[in-house]
Amino acid sequence: MNKFKDVVGTRIDALESRLLALSHRIHANPEVAWAEVNASTWVAAELAGVGFSVRKNLCGLPTAFAATVGSGGLHLGICAEYDALPGLGHACGHNIIAAAAVGAASALAPVVDALGITLTVFGTPAEEGGGGKIELLDGGAFDGVHAAMMVHPGPLDVARAEPYAVSHSKIRYRGRASHAAAYPERGVNAADAFTVAQVAIGLLRQQLEPGLRIHGVVTRGGEAPNAIPEVTEGRWYVRAGSRAELAVLEDKVRRCFEAGALSTGCELEIEAESKPYAEFATDDAMLDLYVANATALGREFTNSGPDMRMNRASTDMGNVSQVLPAIHPYIGIGSLPSVNHQKEFAAAAITAAADRAVIDAAKAMAHTCIDLAQNAGLRERLSRRGAVRFPVDAPGIPLNLESSNVR
Structure with a gap:
């Protein structure tokens, strides 16, 4: 048995109560994208407590941080997520991701110098639609890092991430209000525009390649039944196997929304919620x-089998994998028949099986970091491939979400 793995495994076992308390605490206090004030603070504090140097407000994102220990020539990154889903809490189990990242990093901290590595934990906000890792990547936070990893919970253990590329958009139609009974002809119905668009999208699906995805919700449908809706809003996701395929599909979906505007006389506004998420490029070794x-x-x-399909879920870690070697395996929490993004999965994210997943994920990541440090050929390859354009403590940048208006 590898002596470093022995030391790290024993240390994770000793930290078990703290790691599970962190997982349960985050779970009990769900915070949605960009609002993870408590979770990011708690995760960063745990790392600071075991000797990590923590940089908060990373790249100008208030709930992002980088915590670093060591100064070795091989720089490894572990990503922690901690945002919850609106209305569903931690139904994707990001509390497990955060606790496992802390566990792996805390156990590795005493041996990083002996291994000759630098280790950084990235606190990455807004994975659920906001693209926090993309903003960090574009801001230079990952530059100088040679490889990155994270482990995501699912119903079952699945090794390879095969996520869709995805775009997230806010849709808004602007019409004109009027009394729905007395003066309906003087109104321009923004709700009708969404109806036309959704019918067009439904018909479009017959002509799509298998596996492409279009889905969304209307978040504002009008104010009163006796008033022609003046403004309606929604959130829509478009997914494809690659960013190239996504660009083609997005153009078709845009025309469906334009049809709603054209048929009703409404104005259409389409605003990107984040930059597109990329497909994943797994480092096989x-x-x-x-x-x-x-x-x-x-x-x-x-x-x-169908129960393993959580590995198709889109992630902004895909963008990281396009720049530096990365992995994103899934660890099972014994939740079936419940699956991610169900309230039952949120309940399963703090069961005994989920707690065991925290510990196992922490050990598996820590042991993998040790292997990367000790495998001479792989270490040399990673050291040559890593992104090295900017220092890891690159200055902050503001969010810059692209938007467009269609009239």
Whole structure:
């Protein structure tokens, strides 16, 4: 047995009560994208308490941080997520991600110098639609990092991430209000515009390649039944296998929304909620190490069947993987028949199986970092490939979400 893995595993076991308390605390206090004030503070504080140097407000994002320890030549990153879903709480289990990241990093901290590595935990806000990692990536936070990883909960253990590329858009129609009974002809019905657009999208699906996804919700449908709706709003996601395929599909979906505006006389506004999420580029050698380490802990991976499809869920970690070597495996929490983004999955995210996933994910990531440090050939390859354009403590930048208006 590797002596470093022995030390790290023992340390994670000793930290178990703190890690599970952190997971449960985040779970009990869900905060949505860009509002993870408590969760980011708690995660950063745990790392500061074991010797990490913490930089808050990373790249100008108030709930983002980078916590670093060591000064070795190989720079490894572990990503922590902690945002919750509106109305569903931690139905994607990001409390598990955050606690596992803290566990792996805390256990590695005493041995980073002996391993010759620098280790950074990135607190990454707004994965659920905001693209926090993309803003950090564009702001230079990952520059100088040679490889990155994280582990995401799901119903089952699945090794390879195969997420869709996705765009997130806010849709708004502007019409004109009028009394719906007395003067309906003087109104311009913004709700009708959404109806036309959704019918067009439904018909479009017949002509789409298998596997493409279009889905959304109307978040504002009008103010009163006796008033022609003047403003309606919604949020729409478009997903495809790659960013190139996504661009083609987005153009088709845009025309559906334009049809709603054209047929009703409304004005259409389309605003990007974030920059598009990319497909994932898995580093196979890193993933093989993770699978071996997780299997040694007793984890069993699923390679087929519908229950494993959480690995198709879009993630802004895909954008990170396009720039530097990365992995994003899934760890099971025994939730079936409940799956991610269900309230039952949120309840499962603090069960005994979920708590075990925190500990196993922490160990598997820490052990994988040790392997990366000690495998001479892989270490040399990662050191040559890593993004090195800017220092990791790059100055902050404001959010810059692209938007467009269609009249």
